Each structure stands twice: as C-alpha cells, then as structure tokens.
Amino acid sequence: MDGPGIRYTVSMPRPATHLLHVTVEIDAPSDTTELRIPVWIPGSYLVREFARHVQDFRATDSLAQPLAWRKTRKDTWLIEAGSAPTIRAEFDYYANELTVRTSHLDSTHVFFNPPNLLPYAPGRTAEPALLTVEAPDGWTVETGLRRCEPGRNVFIASDYDELADCPVHAGPDPVLSFDALGVPHAVATWGRGNLDQERLRNDLQRIVESEAALFDGFPYERFLFILLLTEGTRGGLEHRNSTAVTVPRFSFRPGRSYERVLQLLTHEFFHTWNVKRIQPEGLGDLDYARENYTRSLWVAEGTTEYYTSLLLCRAGLITSERYLEIIGQQMSDLADTPGRLHQSLEEASFDTWIKHYRPDEHTVNSSVSYYLKGAVASLLLDLEIRRQTAGQRSLDDVMRHLWHQYGQAGRSIPDDGYQSAVEAVSPGDWTPFFDHVVRGRDDLACAPALATIGIDVAWRADPNAAETWIGIRTRSEGGRTRVANVLAGGPAWDAGISAGDELLALDGLRLDDSGLDDRLRDYGPGDCVHVAIFRGDELVVVPVTLAKRPATQAILRRNRQATVRQRTMYEGWLRAPWTPG
Ligand SMILES: [Zn+2]
Structure with missing residues (x-):
C-alpha cells in the first residue's frame, strides 16, 4: 500500500456553525482498533478533555459499510474492524474557543490544534500520517507541517508527535x-x-x-x-x-502594549530551543492520555522569561534603563507574593497541573509562579556564573551546553541535568545554590548578585499607594467591591477578613467602589478600623489593626561608584556600554 496508513481530513462545510468535520482513515487495523483524543496539549499543563467537543461519531469500512464501535473511556472509541482492510471514522468537532491551545472556526478563519481533535491509535503513534485540510476558497492554509506538493493543502507528519506539534491556521488575511x-x-x-x-x-x-x-x-x-x-x-x-x-x-x-507583543513573541520563539529541543525528561516521551510531570518548568518557562527581556535589550528593542525597570518589576511582583515562601521552584513545576493552571483566591499565598521566580532565579544564576568565572562564562554558555549536549543529540534532560550543565560551565559544587534557589522556599538574595554588575537595589513601598496597609486585593463586581485575595500575614488576614467578603463601610461610612486605598490615607499604621462586610448574606463588622505598607517595590540603579570590574561585568551581560545611572 502506498503512502501513510493513517490519514486525516479536516473540512469545514459550514464555518459559521463552528463545526469542523474530521475524518480519520486507518489501514491494516487490528480486530479492535482504538481511537483516542488527547486530554491535554503539550505546553499547557492542564487536563482539558478535548474529546468533550466531539459529536456524531460513526465508523465504517472503506466501502461505507457501518462498523460496530463503542466508547471505552471518556477519550476513547473502540471500533470492531473485523477483517476490514481500512477503517474510517468521522465526527464533528465543535471549535469555538479562541485561545492558542484550543480551536476556533468561524466565517472569517480557522485555527486548530491537532491534539484537540485528531485522534491517535494507541500503538501506532510512531507511524507517519497525512493531513488534508479542506478550507473555503480564498483561505491560505498555514502550518509547520511539510506540504506534500505545492498548491495542495495536504501535509505529512513523520509521527503523531509532529502532527500534534503543528497547529493549523487558514484565513483570507495576509x-x-x-x-x-x-x-x-x-x-x-x-x-x-x-x-x-x-x-x-x-x-x-x-x-x-x-x-x-x-x-x-x-x-x-x-x-x-x-x-x-x-x-x-x-x-x-x-x-x-x-x-x-x-x-x-x-x-x-509603539509603547508598553507593543513591548508586551514583542516580549510574547520573543518568549515563544525562545522555546524553539528551550523546552521544544532542550527538553526536560518528563516532557520527552509524551503521554497524551494523562498528566506528564517535570520538576524543571522553572527552566522551560522561567529561564525563557529571563531571556525574553534580556534579548530584547541586546537586540536594541528596549533600552537598558527599561530593562532594569523590568527586572525590578519582576523582583517586586515576587516580593508581593506571600506564596513564594511556601513553594519551591521544583514544587511549583511539578504541581503546575493542580496549582499554576488551576488558580484560586488562595494561590497568591500558597504558590509561586515558576515563570516569575524562575526568571529571577535565572538572573541570579547568570550573575553568579559571571562572578565565579570573572565574567568569562555565563548562563549563555549553559544554554549552549544544554543545546549541544542534549538538544542536538536528541536526548531529554534529567531534572538534575541543569545543575550538571552549570557545573560543566562553571566548575565547582553548585548544590548549595540549587538547594537554596531551586529546591528551597526562602527569599532570594538579589542585592548581592546585582552588586556584581554594579547595580544597586533600593526597596520601597509603592509611593502611589497609601502608606497605611490592610493587606487585601479587591475586585469590582457590578459596582460592589469584593475581597479578591487576603494576603497571608497581613492585617486583614490576622483580623479574619476572607476572600469573597463584600466591602461595605470603613468605620461606619460607606466605601465607594475602589475607594478603599484613598480612605486608608486618613489612618496611620497601628490604627484600628472597623470594616463592615457582607459575608454571604450576613452583615459582619471586623476590627482590623492597620500596618505600614511593606517595602516590596525594587528600584534598580547603576551605582555611580561602580568599579571597573563591575562595569566590565555589566557590559558583558547586556552587551551595552555602561552609562552613569
Ligand atoms: Zn512559555
């Protein structure tokens, strides 16, 4: 038989209905052949149950004779192939969720991720597969898959992993x-x-x-x-x-919103190496039917996040002043997260399926983002390598080492492989550093690290907010102010205010929507206020002893008295001349 024995066709006869029509043909099936749709999509660590969007499943042989089938799991269809040389399954897939990890079809375009809707046959995922996309006239079909011949929307994947890794877009836009x-x-x-x-x-x-x-x-x-x-x-x-x-x-x-576009593109493009090729062991041999675990997402995402703004600065797309602001903001955001003291980077990576991707009102107190802390940790790692090697080596060398030793060799990296790579680049025992920064829950010491490149860190309370602090974050709901988060260890936490409480009045006077911070300016640290709230339907008055707003805002500046060594280290890091700060 010529060509791949697994062939998919995705068509969209009525785009406005959001229904994609999927056909899968499998040659030489076993007596009973299973078809299974992934429960998750690599890169987004949440079980999303893509099979829930399937409807009108049916199975036939190649002569359109119906074959018996039944569901055996939430994500699996078992087809009684008997002696049929080819089985053909088809169904509609409701594609009406416009995110990068889901699928969306309407009268203006289609975007789909193959793991959302293309079932695999367990045991046959190593085989090549053909994908035909039948799109409306005038739509250009684009995907990372290889096109079989120019002008035809038929693509080939060397195996299911490659198919799953190539989203498809078609539309009339340029x-x-x-x-x-x-x-x-x-x-x-x-x-x-x-x-x-x-x-x-x-x-x-x-x-x-x-x-x-x-x-x-x-x-x-x-x-x-x-x-x-x-x-x-x-x-x-x-x-x-x-x-x-x-x-x-x-x-x-041009401005901050465009800067965020460039950051996003830089971040995603960095993954071309870091995580897609420099790949943690837990994400090497993918199982699409369940969660896949790794302790190294702090590298996959945090190191990527660190390089995002560093590379934009090196490329001249943001200034070095702006870059220092961004680092300061990351340090500030981390300091504003009480959960940083309750979860290590390895823990945050491993538990992403139930923590980072399933946040709730307490997440800020119990968890730390491996993007955020991972970025700050990568900065510390970079600066420590530069310090120990007198500026001769850096995290750049570690990334290249990982790329050459693992990525280009087609090997995935064990969780301890990152420390080994650092030790290969900067000889010595890095266990204390990794115990503290990667496996520990304590605060990171950023100031000494930044001092190696002549950067001073000053911590201050947000000058735009009231000096007096109650320790809650609020959200507005139809003109009402509700407590979104109660920060662990803050005044409201100690007083027993709860997330979900509706704020009504401070010392007997109504609180306007979002007027809390302004009212707090009339009080000082140590003052006791009576906060009236609705908890559910019940009116409650809670006495709260206010505190001084913590100094969680980091301001980074070049030290005017920096030594030649510090300036040289700085210039090697940013690839930009030292200018007096
Ligand atoms: Zn990412």
Whole structure:
C-alpha cells in the first residue's frame, strides 16, 4: 500500500456553525482498533478533555459499510474492524474557543490544534500520517507541517508527535514573510487592529536573529508565527517550528502594549530551543492520555522569561534603563507574593497541573509562579556564573551546553541535568545554590548578585499607594467591591477578613467602589478600623489593626561608584556600554 496508513481530513462545510468535520482513515487495523483524543496539549499543563467537543461519531469500512464501535473511556472509541482492510471514522468537532491551545472556526478563519481533535491509535503513534485540510476558497492554509506538493493543502507528519506539534491556521488575511540568516520565516495573521506589518516584520527579524546568535543558528528549515488579533486575551504556545500567539488587536502602536507583543513573541520563539529541543525528561516521551510531570518548568518557562527581556535589550528593542525597570518589576511582583515562601521552584513545576493552571483566591499565598521566580532565579544564576568565572562564562554558555549536549543529540534532560550543565560551565559544587534557589522556599538574595554588575537595589513601598496597609486585593463586581485575595500575614488576614467578603463601610461610612486605598490615607499604621462586610448574606463588622505598607517595590540603579570590574561585568551581560545611572 502506498503512502501513510493513517490519514486525516479536516473540512469545514459550514464555518459559521463552528463545526469542523474530521475524518480519520486507518489501514491494516487490528480486530479492535482504538481511537483516542488527547486530554491535554503539550505546553499547557492542564487536563482539558478535548474529546468533550466531539459529536456524531460513526465508523465504517472503506466501502461505507457501518462498523460496530463503542466508547471505552471518556477519550476513547473502540471500533470492531473485523477483517476490514481500512477503517474510517468521522465526527464533528465543535471549535469555538479562541485561545492558542484550543480551536476556533468561524466565517472569517480557522485555527486548530491537532491534539484537540485528531485522534491517535494507541500503538501506532510512531507511524507517519497525512493531513488534508479542506478550507473555503480564498483561505491560505498555514502550518509547520511539510506540504506534500505545492498548491495542495495536504501535509505529512513523520509521527503523531509532529502532527500534534503543528497547529493549523487558514484565513483570507495576509501572510507576511521575511528571511533571517537565509532561512524563511512567515507570519500568518488574522483579525483587525492596528498591526503595522513593516514594523513587526523588522522587529521580528531582529528578535529571531538575536536568538540565533545565542544558539549558533536556526534548528529548522522554515518557521511560522501564527498571530491572532483578538478582543483582549494575550497568550502564546510554543512548537518546534511554529508558534501561535494571541494579542489584543490594538497592541501595535509603539509603547508598553507593543513591548508586551514583542516580549510574547520573543518568549515563544525562545522555546524553539528551550523546552521544544532542550527538553526536560518528563516532557520527552509524551503521554497524551494523562498528566506528564517535570520538576524543571522553572527552566522551560522561567529561564525563557529571563531571556525574553534580556534579548530584547541586546537586540536594541528596549533600552537598558527599561530593562532594569523590568527586572525590578519582576523582583517586586515576587516580593508581593506571600506564596513564594511556601513553594519551591521544583514544587511549583511539578504541581503546575493542580496549582499554576488551576488558580484560586488562595494561590497568591500558597504558590509561586515558576515563570516569575524562575526568571529571577535565572538572573541570579547568570550573575553568579559571571562572578565565579570573572565574567568569562555565563548562563549563555549553559544554554549552549544544554543545546549541544542534549538538544542536538536528541536526548531529554534529567531534572538534575541543569545543575550538571552549570557545573560543566562553571566548575565547582553548585548544590548549595540549587538547594537554596531551586529546591528551597526562602527569599532570594538579589542585592548581592546585582552588586556584581554594579547595580544597586533600593526597596520601597509603592509611593502611589497609601502608606497605611490592610493587606487585601479587591475586585469590582457590578459596582460592589469584593475581597479578591487576603494576603497571608497581613492585617486583614490576622483580623479574619476572607476572600469573597463584600466591602461595605470603613468605620461606619460607606466605601465607594475602589475607594478603599484613598480612605486608608486618613489612618496611620497601628490604627484600628472597623470594616463592615457582607459575608454571604450576613452583615459582619471586623476590627482590623492597620500596618505600614511593606517595602516590596525594587528600584534598580547603576551605582555611580561602580568599579571597573563591575562595569566590565555589566557590559558583558547586556552587551551595552555602561552609562552613569
Ligand atoms: Zn512559555
């Protein structure tokens, strides 16, 4: 038999219904063949139960004779193939969730992730597969999969992992393209907004070239960005030779919102190496039917987050002043998270399935983001390597070591492989550092690390907020002010105020929506206030002793008295000249 024995067709006869029609044909099936849809999509660590969007499943042989089938699990269909040489299953899939990890079809475009809707046959995932996309006239189909022949929307995947790693987009909007170091890159866009194609193309080229400079070239033959302009969500999902990104549609005027677009693109593109090829062991041999565990997401996401702004600075797309602000903001956000003292980076990585991806009102007190703490930890690691090697080596060398030793060799990395890589680059025993920063729950000591590059850290309370502090975060709900979070160890926590309480009055006078901070300016630390709340239907008055707002805002400045050694270290780190701060 010619060609792959597993063939998928995705069609969309009525796009406005959001229903994709999926057909899968499997040659030489066993007597009873299972088809299973993944419960999760790699890169987004939550069981999402994609099979729940399947309807009207049926199975036949190649002559359209019905075959018996039954569901055996929430995600699995068992087909009685008997002696049929080929089985054919088909169903509709409801695609109406526009995020980078789900699928969306309407009259203007289609975006789908194969793990959402293309079932695999357990035991046959190593076989090549063909994917045919039947899209409306005038829509350009783009994916990271190889096209079988020019002009036809038929693609081939070498195995199910490759198929699952290649999202597909089709629509009428323009596909931008540019070459970087002689390698073609494309940007499939969708959605109206204020996209400036020329600026984006130029900035993306600088971004991909600065990342290629770190890793000595591109590891693919073509790269595809799928850029979806939407009503407000921001998200990205990494793949080996593509990435899907959603951004608010009016994000492209230069300024902070455009900076966030560039950060997102830089972050996702860095994953081309870090996590897609420099791959933690737990994410090497994927099981699509259950959670896959790793203790190293702090590298996959945190180190990626660290390099995101560092590379934008090195590429000249943000200034060094702005970069120091961003680091200060990350340190501040970490200091504002009481949960940082209750979860290590390894714990946060391992438990992402039930913590990071399933946050609740207490998450801020019990958990730490491996993106955030991982970024600060990576900064400390970089600066400590530079200090120990007198600026001769850096985290750049560790990333290249991981790329050459594991990524290019096609091996995944055991959880202790990162420490070993650091020790290979900067000889010595790094166990105390990793025990403290990666496996520990204590605060990180950033000031001594930043001093090695001549940066001073000053901690202050937010000057735009009241000096008096009650220790809650609020949210507005239809004109009512509700307690969103009670920060552990703060005045409200000690007084027994609870997340979900509706704030009514302070010392007997009504609290306006979001007027709490302003009212607190009339009190001082140590004052006792009576906070009236509705807890459920019940009116409760809680006495709270206010405190002084903690100094959780980090301000970073270049030290005017920095030594030559400190300045040299700084310049090696940022690849930018030291300027007096
Ligand atoms: Zn990421």
